[in-house]
Amino acid sequence: MSFSPSSSEASSTNGVLSKAFKHVDLQGHDLPPSPAPSTPRNGRKYALATELVYTDSNDQHNSSSMPIYQSATFKQPSSSGGGEYDYTRSGNPTRTHLERHLAKVMGATRALAVSSGMGALDVITRLLRPGDEVVTGDDLYGGTNRLLKYLATNGDVIVHHVDTTKPERVREVLSKKTAMVLLETPTNPMIKVVDISTIATAAHEANPKAIVAVDNTMLSPLLQNPLDLGADIVYESGTKYLSGHHDLMAGVIAVNDLGLGDKLYFSINASGCGLSPFDCWLLLRGIKTLGVRMEKQQANSQRIAEFLEARGFNVHYPGLRSHPQYDLHWSMARGAGAVLSFETGDVGVSERIVDAARLWAISVSFGCVNSLISMPCRMSHASIDAKTRTERELPEDLIRLCVGIEDADDLIDDLSRALVQAGAVSVTVDGFHAIKPGQILGKPPSPSPNVEIPNS
């Protein structure tokens, strides 16, 4: 299950490109130096939105866009090696360039790029050993839950799922055996907020060697930096905000402890999940526009969340004052993100709303320029069995909205039409309001003439 780097591999460097950054394969044979540890955090000179745009290319032709080194192998100067790269699984210039850029924007000493967000979590959980305990949330992305369940079933790892919004619940299960605490904040899909610093401190008190890993996918490094809040590892699905166009799968991991970075790099090289050169290039391209995309996505999300709340829906979004952990969220983050969820009180109504949407695509995922609508219990979180979903109070009627960069009025018009068509709202002369559970109409009414319906 886990890969153990040899002592020479675990040796850390001072954070600059160094030939001393030595690697051996599982038989102990020397490998060329791994890609350079990434630019240290103090390499940041400008505001993050500016830094996102600029990458330090040392390309020989001063190209504006880092070239794609679409090569599996690299020739060596002699039979004893000595080249900076030998094989793309072990390292590739386009990947190194991306990883340096990621380290800068993630405020880390070293970043690593892998083939998906789940690939990132897989690499992280390879740090675990049989008998180790993991403490994690009871509201988590479905795929994360699936991997943890697999480890609990097949990897002899004990996984405690608790309500991580309550640090006292976390403390109850922390012990010397806690090897890892895995947090999402805000959580997917209930948008619950978790106090990273308090939990990280408690975890390190229980076991100074415990690793606190935070999934930052829901906010991106633009809005939250868990390493600054006491996390040892931050990881994200680069498939989401970082890339922003749903044209690639990627995962990113960032650390400040170079020894930990070496261990993670070892697993990536050993298991072969490093991000391909083309996907590295696409991700580099996507990151440049993260600032403007997120600004528009958040502004749209805020309007939509307020629109739904004003009509009586139970909306989960940390941009709303009504969010139970509003203050905590804003003490950690610089924005509310662009994923929100809401309950209608009736599964059938939710189903009709989703099916009636036209502009909102029915799709899993989030962080993309176009807006998506989904029912997590049937889609992104369907891999969590129904009994567990009920125990963890994941509402079957929950609708998740992943807001894009379109015109906000278009998005609201389309949602209004879907709500009316689904019978989720009662239409009166002064507008329309959520129908309370129990009041749900048996039959969807025809669309009201009071509501403007955009052409679909």
Ligand SMILES: Cc1ncc(COP(=O)(O)O)c(C=O)c1O
């Ligand atoms: C919060 C969160 N973490 C991790 C992942 C995994 O990312 P990927 O799909 O890139 O494997 C996802 C979605 O898939 C997610 O929503």
Ligand SMILES: N[C@@H](CCSC[C@H](N)C(=O)O)C(=O)O
């Ligand atoms: N069939 C996939 C579903 C991916 S969900 C992707 C994303 N994290 C989301 O929350 O929408 C699977 O089973 O993994």
